[in-house]
Structures are given as C-alpha cells and as structure tokens.
Amino acid sequence: xxxxxxxxxxxxxxxxxxxxxxxxxxxxxxxxxxxxxxxxxxxxxxxxxxxxxxxxxxxxxxxxxxxxxxxxxxxxxxxxxxxxxxxxxxxxxxxxxxxxxxxxxxxxxx
Numbered sequence: 001x002x003x004x005x006x007x008x009x010x011x012x013x014x015x016x017x018x019x020x021x022x023x024x025x026x027x028x029x030x031x032x033x034x035x036x037x038x039x040x041x042x043x044x045x046x047x048x049x050x051x052x053x054x055x056x057x058x059x060x061x062x063x064x065x066x067x068x069x070x071x072x073x074x075x076x077x078x079x080x081x082x083x084x085x086x087x088x089x090x091x092x093x094x095x096x097x098x099x100x101x102x103x104x105x106x107x108x109x110x
C-alpha cells in the first residue's frame with residue numbers, strides 16, 4: 001500500500017509518526033530539520049532514501065543544497081546501503097546531487 005500526503009513541511013502541516021513507515025523518500029528537496037523526524041519515523045529495519053542537490057561552483061548557493069559529505073552525516077548511526085555524490089544519473093537534472101539509501105539499525109521503536 002502507498003500512503004501519500006500533501007502538506008507544507010516548513011509549516012509543520014504533517015507530523016511524521018514514530019516508527020510508522022517502512023520507507024521514507026525525499027527527492028530533490030532539502031529541509032535539514034526533517035532528517036531527525038524522518039529517522040524516528042522509519043520502522044526498525046526500514047529504509048530512508050534521499051536525493052538532494054549539492055553546492056556547486058558557478059551556481060547560486062541555496063539553503064536547499066548540501067556540502068560534500070553533509071548528507072551522510074545525518075545518517076551516521078544507520079547502515080549506509082548506497083551513497084553517491086556527483087553528476088546526476090537523471091538526465092532531467094543538471095546539477096550535482098548527493099544520494100543516500102540508509103537502513104535503520106534499531107531493533108525496536110525505542
């Protein structure tokens with residue numbers, strides 16, 4: 001089953017319930033204060049996937065872009081199944097990206 005929601009996350013219109021999701025995906029959106037709720041929201045053994053733009057020389061810096069290595073720091077206590085930084089593999093995106101697929105290593109929802 002796929003459960004979808006439309007909400008303004010910056011206005012906290014949606015609460016990510018603790019240990020409620022097998023998978024949380026965030027693509028081409030960066031709101032740093034969401035990483036802890038995302039991590040709490042993924043069930044033990046579940047997966048978080050994120051793809052975000054990176055800062056690049058020649059592009060305007062934005063609060064929606066990460067520095068090299070930054071995305072991985074949010075998931076240091078998780079098992080990193082995939083991490084990539086560089087040219088996007090999606091031809092529709094021209095800017096460098098950081099990608100992560102991480103597994104929640106907790107064994108319970110505590």
